[in-house]
Amino acid sequence: MQQSAPTIYLAGPEVFLPDAVAIGQRKKELCAAYGFQGLYPFDNEVAPNASGEPVDARIYRANLQLIQRADLGIVNLTPFRGPSADVGTVFELGFLIGLGKIVFGYTNDPRDLIERVKQFDRTSFDPERELWRDVDGMAIEDFGNADNLMIDQALNEARNPIVRTHNQSSDKYRDLSLFEVCLRMAATKLRIKQAV
């Protein structure tokens, strides 16, 4: 890997897996194979220190610094603890877009948001407004998107629509096949001679 390889921030809920560090290592190796340097969140590498600064504050600052350093971002939008993506990942997506970084995203769930909410929740059709509502009466977006429109559109506007699996993945937080699709898209976009 060249010293000057473009850097990619690797956002996703896999930081919460028991084997989070190993998954991060695999993601970084795949990045290197495509001519990139992967920057993996610090969640698992920050230990309490003598400074007295809280661990969560140090993780936050370390992750923000990585994002600022990154040339691109690849965000794993696979649903997490409910019908939508991990909020930590989504925060980072918003921050990446705010900084004007190039962003790619993927999800290992094939369904539209509305299908997941219908499975997750007791929903009902509102005939007056002609839309579906969840158990709290909240309108469910029905644009054929993978998630909330702000997420899908952030990637559409970047001309890198969310890459969505066709079949439910058997190991949805570890499957890196769509991550690799994003790497290929990124490599094409940056016209990097692919090493793979």
Add this chain to the structure above:
Amino acid sequence: MQQSAPTIYLAGPEVFLPDAVAIGQRKKELCAAYGFQGLYPFDNEVAPNASGEPVDARIYRANLQLIQRADLGIVNLTPFRGPSADVGTVFELGFLIGLGKIVFGYTNDPRDLIERVKQFDRTSFDPERELWRDVDGMAIEDFGNADNLMIDQALNEARNPIVRTHNQSSDKYRDLSLFEVCLRMAATKLRIKQAV
């Protein structure tokens, strides 16, 4: 209201309520009472048009323009369809932080994230790592935060920690008492002579 009143972007899941427009109006009136101009997301004001541009794309662009125009943001982080905040709101929080805007946040749920995940999910203690895991084996953050550390720390770093209710609100998506606390914090921070 002065023409030059500082503007506040009003992010939150209340855009999905049946009475979303009325709630937005109340939020804007409260903003005016504190010397601000409220900018409410466009989700409910964009109709299909002849341009052929999709509604979701137009909402996204309109919301991003409002955020760019805003001097501040107040984000409603009340949990939505699961243990965490609405991902649309969290995307906007990340975008606000990326743009360097002053941000305030509140939640009408008194609990820590970990308490909600334990209620929402089948959890277990991992004695080796000394942490709790959800049904998918994903580590549950236990920093005493209201939500994912990226959200809490974004507001801590801004020196405006999340304002959290002490008692569960009876109408958690419409209760504006903590929104008003955020307005007071914002007014103090901007040293605006309060009209209320």
